Amino acid sequence: MTTPTSSTVLVPRIRGALAHSDRIVLPQSVLEQLLSEAGRESLPSPLTFRVFNPATNAYTHCGVREFSAPESTVLISPQIASTLGVSEKQLQASSTQDGSTPPVLLVSKCDLPKGTFVSLCPLDTNYLTMDDNWKALLESALQASYTTLTEGQTFSIVNPATREAITLLVNNLQPEKAVCIVETDLTVDITAMSEDHAWKSVAHRDAKRKVESGKVATISQDAPVRGTFSDLSQVFLFDLKSWDRSRPVIVELEVLDAGDSSERDIDGRAADVFVSIDEHPSKDYFLWSTQTDEKNVISIAPSNSFLATAEKITLAVRSCVVPLSFSLMVSQEEGIVEQKSAPAPQSESRQCPNCKQLFPPRTFQLHTAFCERNNLLCPHLGCGRIFRRQDGIPASHWHCDLDSFSCDSVSTKEKHILAHHTLATCVCGESFPSQQHLAHHRATICPQKLHICRFCHLRLPQESRDSQSDLLAGYTGHEFRCGTRTTDCPRCNRIVKLRDLDSHMQLHELQRVSAPLPRICANALCVRVIDDDPAAANSNSLGLCSSCFGPLYSPMHDPTGARLKGRIERRYFIQLTTGCKRSYCTNPACVTGRTNSNLPKLAPAEVAAMVKELTEGGKLEFCVDDGMTRRRRLVNWIGDDNEFARPWICRAVGEVRVGGEDDDPTSSEAKARSWLVENGVRITEVR
Structure with a gap:
């Protein structure tokens, strides 16, 4: 049974937080009317409404966000506008003062039963790009943005990892064709739209799994692994699942094709390894990489704070040229990795004025004559590279003007400029002077970084922290807000915030340990306290x-x-x-x-x-x-x-x-x- 609450309604389009939501904004008078009709009885929670468009005979159901819209106006999302058949032209007319007739909708209060089952059909294959936890993301999106579902409607959720919208069709609902999904256990079934759509989905998934580099292999200590790049989009992923946490972790990458640099655009730094602890690392998401190391070696100290709670270490190898072969090895040493020092010069040794190398007196004259005639030293201060004089210094030999980096291939030069000297912008809107800074930001404090909330156990953006107390407590912005929900203490049955439950249980533990020894009955055969x-x-x-x-x-x-x-x-x-x-x-x-x-x-x-x-x-x-x-x-x-x-x-x-x-x-x-x-x-x- 419905009770009309509003009839003539202007429909300005809502964007931003309500872009993917079924919650509308109503005038204050609607709330007053509802309270008047309820009398002494309390209003149902949540409030649900039926919205009908007489021009198209289309209808849908929705919840309410707040009662702050202008009189005779309701603010709806693009999703609701599309369901009701309200065109972009009508939306523009409703927001201008050119005398155009705005669309008129009928909004009425409608009590809906709690949903028990919903069958959803993805309208594209975008949902296959999500990780294995996509059902949890769907649950989170429904909880955060939706109050009702109507059979036949389409709605969208956003994949935080790719920022892509995933559209789903509501195929079937129980117990009725329109239900409320707040505070209810809802069974969700995902079905294909048709047999052809199902085969396309399977083909899309299989094609993704066929990519050899997409498979995550397990790497063991002191066991080198090899791979060959045949495409620039390839990435080789490895997981290190166990290691001695009291010793440093050493990651060494070797480019096996570096010897062909005279004929191909390859040098020893044509490939890089990126390391992370919580997600597959990439060029713009990592904690450590070989992009800043001349010897393609990463040393992670055992005291590193990121390793304290890490369950595994994930490594990704990428190349800037193809074909290219590499060897990757992870090892651990007893102490800090020592750099091999050059042998101490002998007191009689003399330095060649051309190549700057030391030679004993008996061969010095012979070497100097040969070196002046055949060798050419790179004039760049501190380089020390020697080339054949007849070939000259190759054009591929390059020194960066902004730092001490040098290389012998154009591809490595371009990679260095892109990684270290190109402005980069994060999806959160913050800009950085290089991709290196962006990658560290995305892997640590970016509000859009995905993490598994310790309270709702969903994979969601960590969001910004509101205060330093969040940082000291170890909570992300999302966890701090999610932790405001309450639960009953299993010991004392008091109502406690989720984020305070650990400290509350620690108090119980302290009380337990400090409790006095009970006194038992003095009768040797009695055990009463x-x-x-x-x-x-x-x-x-x-x-x-x-x-x-x-x-x-x-x-x-x-x-x-x-x-x-x-x-x-x-x-x-x-x-x-x-x-x-x-x-x-x-x-x-x-x-x-x-x-x-x-x-x-x-x-x-x-x-x-x-x-x-x-x-x-x-x-x-x-x-x-x-x-x-x-x-x-x-x-x-x-x-x-x-x-x-x-x-x-x-x-x-x-x-x-x-x-x-x-x-x-x-x-x-x-x-x-x-x-x-x-x-x-x-x-x-x-x-």
Whole structure:
């Protein structure tokens, strides 16, 4: 059932945050009308509406973002405009003052059921370019931007990795043809639009997987791997999944075709390796690379902060010329990689004025004559490269005017200029003086860098941090905002913010470790905790629980304790002469327990001596019921592990209510051990 809330509506087009959303902006009067109709009842959450275009007989459903639009105006997204058949020309007319007639829509409140199932059909193959977590991205987009789904509608989500919009068609919905998707468990099924579309999707995916360089191989330490580039778009990916975190990681790349540089445009730096820890590295996304190292070697110190939480190291090898072969090796050394130093010059050695090399006196004259005639030194200060005089210095030999870089190929020169001296702009809008700076920015602090949120577990942009406290806490901008959602503490059931849950649980852990040792009943056969028995905590000087002290209680005034001592002697005498008559009793201070344990029966004189010994010795051994006997056996069984002190085991057994006739011993033990792990203090944790 619908209730009209607005009729004549201007439709200016919304861009930006609402470009891919079904949430509209309504006038303040609509909210006032809804509140008036609701009376004392609260408005449903979320509010859902049906939007109808009389000119095209098209309709859709939507949610509301806010009530701030001008009167008689509703702001809609391009997506809703397209669904309703509102053309670009009409949108332009609605936003100008040239007298054109704006489109008129009917907006009415509509209560929709919670959705349980949706079948979606991708209208293109863009979704295949997304990673394996694309369903999580779809879930995130629906949660952030959509309130309703209508059968037959199309909607778009943006892939953060490629910034491409992915369009999907709503094929089928349950339980009705229009549903609300807020605060509901929605089963999502992705289907092909047709058999031909399905085959195209499979072909697109297979073609992507066929690219040899797209496969991620596992690389081991001290095991060189080789590859050959046949296309400039190729990239070889390798994962290092285990390494000694106390030693540096050394990555060495060797170009195997560098010897052909005289005939081909290749030198030793025609290929580069890019290294990252969380995503496949590329030319504009990496933490370390060989682009800044003349020897194609990367050394990552064990103290590097990026490696502290890294689960793996990903390496990508790229080339600027083809065909080209390379060899890649990862190794670890005991200490810092030492550079091989040149041999110390001998005191008699002389330097050649042409090639600047040192030679012994006996060959100096011969070398100098030959060198002047055949060799040519590069005039660039600090270069030291020597060429054949008859060939001259090749045009491919180049020195950068902005730094100390030099190379022997045009392709490497172009690569260096592009990587180090070309302005680059990030997708977040920030500009950088070089691709090197851009790559480090994208791999570290870029708001558009994808990461897996520790709270919603979705792969989303990390966003900008709002304060330094986010940085100190280790949260990204998205995690700080996502962490404002609340949950119940599993220990105390208090409502806690997700981002505060770790510190809250640490407080519980501190309270657990610092908890005092529980006091147990002084009766050797009882395992009750006195701290849990308010009636017995301070009611007697013997340290007994209320159950054990009950038979000894007397309201008579006894300042010296003589009468209490007499009652204790009388109880021992009854136990050792008459007994408790319980078949499970094993109390050595009871005639029944001694009989059950095959102990010899005591003579009257021995009974009197034992009563005196027990009374004066301060040890209390009173018979207990069957439930307490089973609890004591369980305490002794768990105590054999010597992991927790006996008082903590007694409390655990008491907390899980062990001791009933129908209790399963195995289940009771598991419950008690579980309580101990969560609440008990181990012997090794006692300070």
